[in-house]
Amino acid sequence: xxxxxxxxxxxxxxxxxxxxxxxxxxxxxxxxxxxxxxxxxxxxxxxxxxxxxxxxxxxxxxxxxxxxxxxxxxxxxxxxxxxxxxxxxxxxxxxxxxxxxxxxxxxxxxxxxxxxxxxxxxxxxxxxxxxxxxxxxxxxxxxxxxxxxxxxxxxxxxxxxxxxxxxxxxxxxxxxxxxxxxxxxxxxxxxxxxxxxxxxxxxxxxxxxxxxxxxxxxxxxxxxxxxxxxxxxxxxxxxxxxxxxxxxxxxxxxxxxxxxxxxxxxxxxxxxxxxxxxxxxxxxxxxxxxxxxxxxxxxxxxxxxxxxxxxxxxxxxxxxxxxxxxxxxxxxxxxxxxxxxxxxxxxxxxxxxxxxxxxxxxxxxxxxxxxxxxxxxxxxxxxxxxxxxxxxxxxxxxxxxxxxxxxxxxxx
Amino acid sequence: xxxxxxxxxxxxxxxxxxxxxxxxxxxxxxxxxxxxxxxxxxxxxxxxxxxxxxxxxxxxxxxxxxxxxxxxxxxxxxxxxxxxxxxxxxxxxxxxxxxxxxxxxxxxxxxxxxxxxxxxxxxxxxxxxxxxxxxxxxxxxxxxxxxxxxxxxxxxxxxxxxxxxxxxxxxxxxxxxxxxxxxxxxxxxxxxxxxxxxxxxxxxxxxxxxxxxxxxxxxxxxxxxxxxxxxxxxxxxxxxxxxxxxxxxxxxxxxxxxxxxxxxxxxxxxxxxxxxx
Numbered sequence: 001x002x003x004x005x006x007x008x009x010x011x012x013x014x015x016x017x018x019x020x021x022x023x024x025x026x027x028x029x030x031x032x033x034x035x036x037x038x039x040x041x042x043x044x045x046x047x048x049x050x051x052x053x054x055x056x057x058x059x060x061x062x063x064x065x066x067x068x069x070x071x072x073x074x075x076x077x078x079x080x081x082x083x084x085x086x087x088x089x090x091x092x093x094x095x096x097x098x099x100x101x102x103x104x105x106x107x108x109x110x111x112x113x114x115x116x117x118x119x120x121x122x123x124x125x126x127x128x129x130x131x132x133x134x135x136x137x138x139x140x141x142x143x144x145x146x147x148x149x150x151x152x153x154x155x156x157x158x159x160x161x162x163x164x165x166x167x168x169x170x171x172x173x174x175x176x177x178x179x180x181x182x183x184x185x186x187x188x189x190x191x192x193x194x195x196x197x198x199x200x201x202x203x204x205x206x207x208x209x210x211x212x213x214x215x216x217x218x219x220x221x222x223x224x225x226x227x228x229x230x231x232x233x234x235x236x237x238x239x240x241x242x243x244x245x246x247x248x249x250x251x252x253x254x255x256x257x258x259x260x261x262x263x264x265x266x267x268x269x270x271x272x273x274x275x276x277x278x279x280x281x282x283x284x285x286x287x288x289x290x291x292x293x294x295x296x297x298x299x300x301x302x303x304x305x306x307x308x309x310x311x312x313x314x315x316x317x318x319x320x321x322x323x324x325x326x327x328x329x330x331x332x333x334x335x336x337x338x339x340x341x342x343x344x345x346x347x348x349x350x351x352x353x354x355x356x357x358x359x360x361x362x363x364x365x366x367x368x369x370x371x372x373x374x375x376x377x378x379x380x381x382x383x384x385x386x387x388x389x390x391x392x393x394x395x396x397x398x399x400x401x402x403x404x405x406x407x408x409x410x411x412x
Numbered sequence: 413x414x415x416x417x418x419x420x421x422x423x424x425x426x427x428x429x430x431x432x433x434x435x436x437x438x439x440x441x442x443x444x445x446x447x448x449x450x451x452x453x454x455x456x457x458x459x460x461x462x463x464x465x466x467x468x469x470x471x472x473x474x475x476x477x478x479x480x481x482x483x484x485x486x487x488x489x490x491x492x493x494x495x496x497x498x499x500x501x502x503x504x505x506x507x508x509x510x511x512x513x514x515x516x517x518x519x520x521x522x523x524x525x526x527x528x529x530x531x532x533x534x535x536x537x538x539x540x541x542x543x544x545x546x547x548x549x550x551x552x553x554x555x556x557x558x559x560x561x562x563x564x565x566x567x568x569x570x571x572x573x574x575x576x577x578x579x580x581x582x583x584x585x586x587x588x589x590x591x592x593x594x595x596x597x598x599x600x601x602x603x604x605x606x607x608x609x610x611x612x613x614x615x616x617x618x619x620x621x622x623x624x625x626x627x628x629x630x631x632x633x634x635x636x637x638x639x640x641x642x643x644x645x646x647x648x649x650x651x652x653x654x655x656x657x658x659x660x661x662x663x664x665x666x667x668x669x670x671x672x673x674x675x676x677x678x679x680x681x682x683x684x685x686x687x688x689x
Binding site for chain 1: 414421424425427430441445446448449450451452469470471472473474476477548549572576579580
């Protein structure tokens with residue numbers, strides 16, 4: 001794709017679970033820290049000190065969005081760093097405990113970390129990955145049964161990035177607490193989209209990523225409940241009260257503060273107008289496109305996300321056709337990820353193999369308009385029809401897969 | 413995002429010869445829904461025994477659709493003997509190249525063509541006859557061996573890119589390595605592992621010193637250098653490089669690529685060599 005071609009057409013951005021536009025208000029708040037206000041917040045002179053005060057203010061803004069105390073927040077470089085820091089801190093606090101409970105649908109930031117912990121800690125850890133049902137939901141009885149005497153930490157995402165399904169993490173944290181187990185949640189998809197009040201919860205660690213809520217890339221936050229055990233991942237200077245070394249990414253921190261303030265202001269719009277747009281989009285697509293099915297629980301979901309499978313077509317082909325119209329979306333198909341199997345989330349949910357390769361995620365934000373939703377509902381049915389016409393399975397769709405017998409594929 | 417050539421994009425957006433030929437002379441089917449891509453190829457011969465028409469139906473990503481479209485364009489006008497000589501590389505070349513992770517799409521095209529020709533001749537599909545190596549994607553050793561030979565594959569990763577074998581559960585990776593060695597005629601010499609386990613520090617020091625004297629010092633001295641064992645703490649071996657090695661810019665490479673490698677081969681495979689500061 002040449003950049004010239006991209007410039008000629010408007011972009012309809014419906015991939016906000018991947019990343020978001022930096023809000024113009026956020027950019028405006030950040031700009032002075034790239035030019036005039038370049039002081040180091042740790043400096044003893046007032047030139048740096050004024051910058052330090054803005055970092056303090058931003059910490060308060062972030063804390064207010066999630067009902068935390070400012071001193072409970074550590075600025076990091078991204079959601080992944082927050083996840084790693086939290087899980088490794090919890091393990092260090094319980095070095096005799098070697099069991100972790102997580103889910104089969106976690107983001108790679110948690111999933112892959114848990115699978116490679118022995119390299120970092122020098123120990124083998126047992127990792128229980130809780131299964132999900134066809135709607136992507138966890139079974140809380142199964143969760144309770146999985147907790148063991150040597151469980152060091154539970155790490156469960158607040159909302160799933162691919163389907164938007166929301167897990168009952170506050171209740172799960174209470175259950176963990178009653179067993180003396182630390183609880184971490186990767187909340188990068190939830191913060192800013194649904195109300196969160198940590199003052200009312202017993203969650204010990206919570207990860208935030210700036211670029212998922214209209215702040216820039218390269219900034220994250222780890223919430224550490226007051227009194228929860230902690231050990232830094234990045235050791236250096238006294239920044240963040242010695243909990244995360246490295247000079248503060250001041251501009252991004254200021255931007256994140258502003259973004260959190262905006263998110264609080266827009267929470268009603270997100271759960272009202274954006275949810276209505278998402279519902280219209282979803283209903284329109286499901287009604288107009290036969291053999292399409294919703295992935296994920298219809299209600300217990302983020303207001304901005306929809307994930308729909310179109311049977312007998314492949315996701316990458318759909319995305320490239322959408323791209324021709326400037327529509328940005330993503331897919332859980334094998335071909336888009338560079339692997340040969342559909343996404344681990346689709347597989348964990350048991351999405352039938354006729355549909356697993358043809359899943360498309362559309363994730364909205366407050367910047368989307370009804371006209372954009374209408375445009376996608378207008379264009380996507382034609383794309384699916386064109387690809388199905390090309391698909392050897394479409395007309396004979398109920399006679400099984402061509403050559404299927406010779407291919408006992410495990411991805412179903 | 414994949415970097416596709418303009419030709420791949422063109423054949424994906426405007427695929428040629430989509431459809432079926434009801435009275436086709438040959439029909440070939442490969443892949444499945446579960447595997448994520450599948451191709452059904454049809455051809456019809458003319459009175460001159462050349463391929464007069466070719467059509468396809470494909471389920472798959474952009475490169476699978478483009479490869480199918482390209483294939484139908486390439487085989488029109490050819491005799492079956494000529495068509496049979498088309499390799500997956502020819503299909504990829506016709507499209508101006510494919511990303512390496514997508515080469516299996518061109519392989520699928522070639523296999524569909526083979527299956528269609530076999531179907532016309534009433535012969536069994538040659539590649540299906542072999543031993544199924546990759547159960548996830550139903551890939552036989554014959555397909556793997558041919559891909560290694562024709563595309564000069566050197567690693568398991570390349571085999572996966574070209575045939576998909578090994579791209580699922582990964583249980584067949586060892587078998588793939590074995591096939592790779594057989595095809596590349598690299599018979600692995602069986603060298604019994606004589607390294608000792610659970611050595612005490614004193615034993616380690618003794619073995620390290622012996623190795624230094626026997627092999628490493630003589631080699632370093634040829635270039636005017638030398639080495640001294642300073643300390644040993646568990647698996648950490650602290651050494652000092654002397655003489656020419658002390659000032660040589662490549663000394664770190666020598667330390668890791670030569671000294672550490674030798675120590676791991678001949679003393680203990682967990683040793684880590686560090687330079688004294």
